[in-house]
Amino acid sequence: MLTELKVVDKINFGDGVSRYDLRQEGANHFHHHLVCIECGAVDEIQEDLLGEVEKIVERRWHFKVKDHRLTFHGICHRCLEKHANQGKEDKESEAESSLQ
Ligand SMILES: [Zn+2]
Numbered sequence: 001m002l003t004e005l006k007v008v009d010k011i012n013f014g015d016g017v018s019r020y021d022l023r024q025e026g027a028n029h030f031h032h033h034l035v036c037i038e039c040g041a042v043d044e045i046q047e048d049l050l051g052e053v054e055k056i057v058e059r060r061w062h063f064k065v066k067d068h069r070l071t072f073h074g075i076c077h078r079c080l081e082k083h084a085n086q087g088k089e090d091k092e093s094e095a096e097s098s099l100q
């Protein structure tokens with residue numbers, strides 16, 4: 001578990017650095033990230049989903065938002081599929097053992 005956390009931290013750190021570089025070159029809003037806590041994969045969401053949230057922050061906290069970062073931590077579709085398949089296998093082997 002410790003090594004898994006380290007992997008995620010390393011990816012986040014590397015990503016933060018490259019994002020900072022991109023912003024300096026005048027790039028637009030950087031995409032959002034989905035970080036899998038199981039395999040460490042980082043998927044990207046190109047679509048910006050936070051326009052409304054920025055407006056709320058600007059209104060409520062009188063803070064001019066220039067950019068934001070959004071990272072979702074969870075389990076990616078590949079790991080979910082893996083779990084689903086494992087679940088099936090478990091059920092099948094359970095059924096087999098109960099027959100014996
Ligand atoms: Zn995964």
Ligand SMILES: [Zn+2]
Nearest residue numbers: 032048049050
């Ligand atoms: Zn965004």
